[in-house]
Amino acid sequence: MNKENIDEKELKDTQQSTESDDNAAEMGDTPDNLDEIKEGVESKSEQNDQAEASETEKKLLRLEDELAESKDKYLRLYSEFENFRRRTAKEKLEMVQTANEDLMQALIPIIDDFERAEKSFEDEKTDLEAAKEGVQLIYNKFKKVLEQKGLKAMEGKEGMDFDPEFHEAITQxxxxxxxxxxxxVDVVEKGYMLKEKVIRYAKVVIGN
Structure with a gap:
């Protein structure tokens, strides 16, 4: 074997040895890279889990705040409604108890007039015609007060058509x-209306 062949063989052996070392080095590095990649993936997964948990906790806290706010609004509205209900009930009771207050105040002066007229009748010197005129004035005043409060007498006269909406036939x-x-044929007792409501039917006699 000549010198050139020996050099070529040594060169090939050297290259093969170098490639073997490189391959061995690469194979030796692979396990370390896998561990690093695995650790990186696990770390990122943990970060994602923590981020999701943090977001869920924020949503939960926000929902709790909204629930507390809604509950507070409900309690305030309920309290206001209860106060309104009690106030309305009180006002209604007072209205029922004092419903005729205005009418009573209007009638008191008429009572005073009647009392004065009664005293005048006790005096023997009282002019009878003047007393009758005074009573008529009191009656007119009384009638006017009632009319102002909405009371009005029904029209009733002989020859009218019988109307069961306004009349009560007591006999024929x-x-x-x-x-x-x-x-x-005859009106025995006048009927009266308060505003547009019949509060007493006219008692009438019907011809047959």
Missing amino acids: IPAPKKNLKGKV
């Missing part, structure tokens, strides 16, 4: 005239 008699058959 033979009609004195043919044109009075089924009509009102």
Whole structure:
């Protein structure tokens, strides 16, 4: 074997040895890289879990705050409603108890007039005609007060059509005239209305 062949062989052996060392080095580094990658993945996963847990906790705290706020609003509204209900009930009771207060105040002066008239009748020197005139004035005053409060007498006269919405037939008699058959012959007692409501039906006699 000549010198050139020996040099080529040594060169090949050297290259093979170098490649073997490089491969061995690469194979030796692989386990260390896998551990680092694994640790990195685990660390990132833990960070993600912590971030998700933190976000969930924030949402939970926000929901708790909203629930507390809603509960507070509900309690305030309930308290206001209870106060309104009690106040309304009290006002309604007072209204029922004093419903006729205005009417009573309007009637008191008329009572005073009647008392003065009564005293005047005790005096033998009282002019009877003047006393009658005084009573008529009191009556007119009394009637005016009632009308101002919405009371009005129903119109009732002979020959009217009988209307069950306003009349109460207390009896029937033979009609004195043919044109009075089924009509009102006589009004025994006036009917009255308060505003537009009938509070007393007129008692009438009907011809048959």
